Amino acid sequence: MDNELKSNNDIKTKIVKLSAILNLPKGTEAFISDIHGNDDKYLNIIRSGAGNVSRKVEEVFNGRLTKLNQRKLVCLIYYPEEVLAQIHEQITDPDEAKQWSMDTINSVLEVVRYVSSKYPRHIIDKALDTDLYEITKKLVFGDLMAPDKQQYYREMIKTVVNLKMNDEFIISICHAIQKLAIERIHIIGDVYDRGRHPEAIIKHLSESWQNFDFEWGNHDILWMGSLAGSKLCMLNLIRICARYHNLKLLENVYGIDLTSIIKFATHAYVPMSNFEPRVNFAGMTDDEKNVDNCVQQAAAIMQFKLEGQAIKRRPEFDMNDRLLLDKVNLDKKSITIGEKTYQIKHGCFQTVNPASPYQITHSEQTVIIDLINQFTHSTQLNEHMWFMLDHGSMYLKHNGNLLFHGCIPVDKQGNFLPLHVDGQSYAGRSLCDYSEYILKDGLRHPTTGDCYNSDFIWYLWEGKNSPLFGKDKMTTFERYFIDESELQTEHLNPFFELCNEEWFADKLMKEFNLNSRGHIINGHTPEFTDSPVKANKKIVVVNGLSEINSRDRNIGGYALLFDSYGMRLETLRAFRSRQESIEEMSDVVLDKQIVEHSAERRTVKDTDYGQNIKKQIERLAEELK
Ligand SMILES: O=P(O)(O)OC[C@H]1O[C@](O)(COP(=O)(O)O)[C@@H](O)[C@@H]1O
Numbered sequence: 001m002d003n004e005l006k007s008n009n010d011i012k013t014k015i016v017k018l019s020a021i022l023n024l025p026k027g028t029e030a031f032i033s034d035i036h037g038n039d040d041k042y043l044n045i046i047r048s049g050a051g052n053v054s055r056k057v058e059e060v061f062n063g064r065l066t067k068l069n070q071r072k073l074v075c076l077i078y079y080p081e082e083v084l085a086q087i088h089e090q091i092t093d094p095d096e097a098k099q100w101s102m103d104t105i106n107s108v109l110e111v112v113r114y115v116s117s118k119y120p121r122h123i124i125d126k127a128l129d130t131d132l133y134e135i136t137k138k139l140v141f142g143d144l145m146a147p148d149k150q151q152y153y154r155e156m157i158k159t160v161v162n163l164k165m166n167d168e169f170i171i172s173i174c175h176a177i178q179k180l181a182i183e184r185i186h187i188i189g190d191v192y193d194r195g196r197h198p199e200a201i202i203k204h205l206s207e208s209w210q211n212f213d214f215e216w217g218n219h220d221i222l223w224m225g226s227l228a229g230s231k232l233c234m235l236n237l238i239r240i241c242a243r244y245h246n247l248k249l250l251e252n253v254y255g256i257d258l259t260s261i262i263k264f265a266t267h268a269y270v271p272m273s274n275f276e277p278r279v280n281f282a283g284m285t286d287d288e289k290n291v292d293n294c295v296q297q298a299a300a301i302m303q304f305k306l307e308g309q310a311i312k313r314r315p316e317f318d319m320n321d322r323l324l325l326d327k328v329n330l331d332k333k334s335i336t337i338g339e340k341t342y343q344i345k346h347g348c349f350q351t352v353n354p355a356s357p358y359q360i361t362h363s364e365q366t367v368i369i370d371l372i373n374q375f376t377h378s379t380q381l382n383e384h385m386w387f388m389l390d391h392g393s394m395y396l397k398h399n400g401n402l403l404f405h406g407c408i409p410v411d412k413q414g415n416f417l418p419l420h421v422d423g424q425s426y427a428g429r430s431l432c433d434y435s436e437y438i439l440k441d442g443l444r445h446p447t448t449g450d451c452y453n454s455d456f457i458w459y460l461w462e463g464k465n466s467p468l469f470g471k472d473k474m475t476t477f478e479r480y481f482i483d484e485s486e487l488q489t490e491h492l493n494p495f496f497e498l499c500n501e502e503w504f505a506d507k508l509m510k511e512f513n514l515n516s517r518g519h520i521i522n523g524h525t526p527e528f529t530d531s532p533v534k535a536n537k538k539i540v541v542v543n544g545l546s547e548i549n550s551r552d553r554n555i556g557g558y559a560l561l562f563d564s565y566g567m568r569l570e571t572l573r574a575f576r577s578r579q580e581s582i583e584e585m586s587d588v589v590l591d592k593q594i595v596e597h598s599a600e601r602r603t604v605k606d607t608d609y610g611q612n613i614k615k616q617i618e619r620l621a622e623e624l625k
């Protein structure tokens with residue numbers, strides 16, 4: 001064959017393959033948010049395919065397995081390692097154990113074949129374990145019903161069991177099912193803060209997941225901002241870690257030596273009830289609680305001082321109402337705001353100089369410099385934050401939907417509120433684009449000096465026009481010191497109320513150049529009273545809210561699934577622990593609600609990926625001689 005013909009045939013083969021992919025059903029997207037370092041809860045959602053795995057098992061085994069046996073199989077798929085250990089304790093007879101393994105291998109193979117049926121080969125290949133690839137590929141892709149081959153496959157399964165590879169094999173297939181149950185995960189912000197293992201979530205995504213994206217949340221910004229050199233982001237972050245008994249995360253995972261702040265804090269402060277940690281884990285010692293308490297005070301006071309300096313440096317941020325330290329009276333036991341004076345029962349203003357309340361002391365300065373140098377040089381923090389940066393954005397337009405963590409700031413009429421900074425005005429989409437630009441610029445050029453980028457990144461955390469925060473003020477000071485609920489209340493931007501209006505959803509979509517048939521999906525605010533589905537089903541809030549805040553203790557938040565049949569919102573069962581989930585064989589989903597039902601089954605053709613494929617096909621067609 002001459003070379004020209006050969007290369008033409010290569011191109012044609014590629015076109016045939018790509019055209020075939022266009023007609024496969026659209027992959028399943030899962031939308032989750034506000035994980036807040038709860039790695040077990042996150043893995044529970046992911047391993048269950050946000051409820052998709054149990055649905056698939058039901059579709060395959062309805063009428064063949066009882067509900068109880070379906071639940072057992074589902075639980076095995078979520079937690080194969082733990083469930084297999086239990087089974088080995090329960091089934092001690094060798095023959096019975098072999099039988100169980102053979103039956104189970106057959107069942108999980110049926111499920112993996114079913115979930116992989118809508119994927120092109122290269123995606124399935126990625127989901128299969130590389131060590132066992134040669135065997136799994138034969139059993140997954142082989143035609144098991146072909147009469148001449150049945151014996152061949154059965155013998156293979158028998159040999160896997162006889163060679164005692166059964167557990168390893170089952171585990172690898174279960175993991176493949178988990179991966180294939182969701183094609184892409186959208187993590188709509190707040191991976192970090194409060195919970196103990198945000199790094200485990202990053203690790204899971206980087207090591208075992210292929211398709212995902214982050215839409216950054218306000219808490220993630222604190223961590224990215226600290227790497228960029230923002231001392232304010234860092235002090236907020238340390239304060240929150242101390243508040244949630246999480247300082248170990250900084251030491252053990254990010255290699256931050258906290259000696260300087262712990263020494264300073266325990267010397268300058270005594271534990272006080274208003275700084276007690278917000279969690280009470282079994283095994284927390286009094287010593288640890290005292291350290292948390294004092295570090296929280298030290299970080300809070302340094303934060304309030306540096307915030308004061310930043311607010312004065314940046315009048316354009318319009319945050320003068322947050323200047324509170326200078327309103328504390330000389331007795332340091334009361335504060336006068338406007339006309340009113342409020343008592344401060346538990347103040348800790350011993351390092352505040354009334355003549356110059358926002359000035360930090362020399363000791364504080366030493367601590368801050370030591371810490372910010374460590375943050376900006378932490379290898380692990382660098383790795384994790386760049387991972388979030390590389391795979392994330394302020395907002396994402398994907399398959400016709402608009403995703404962001406918090407809000408697009410508006411006034412009561414729904415007009416986009418402008419932020420006047422850097423000689424320009426930014427509002428709506430341009431505010432999001434500008435925020436992303438500054439964040440990236442800040443991370444590319446880290447500096448520990450008081451620069452504009454660092455100040456702006458901190459503004460994204462708690463400024464009233466920040467798309468990530470979405471509240472009029474952050475009342476940290478009031479919540480620590482002033483026992484007055486009216487002052488402590490943070491008011492949501494009108495955006496959240498307007499989200500009940502369909503016209504508003506349409507306006508947002510238009511601002512982002514999207515068709516009004518798509519959906520807006522965000523997180524951030526826990527839904528206590530209203531439904532998470534709003535604006536005639538055009539807006540969905542997927543907060544994986546913590547059970548502590550939930551109006552119903554059985555509800556553990558919401559996740560959204562978007563597959564070839566449409567979109568459905570899953571109400572998640574409250575998650576208490578991995579062990580409890582395994583013992584109770586509880587499924588993740590409590591309830592489902594259809595958000596959209598596609599009239600026709602969506603295929604890859606109807607997705608952004610499909611658009612790319614079409615372009616590739618066009619380019620290839622042009623190459624044909
Ligand atoms: O309950 P805590 O730890 O004091 O945190 C409360 C603070 O967290 C915030 O709710 C922001 O966090 P979220 O993004 O999780 O809502 C602030 O508005 C509030 O001041």
Ligand SMILES: [Mn+2]
Pocket residue numbers: 189190217218219405524525
């Ligand atoms: Mn948030």
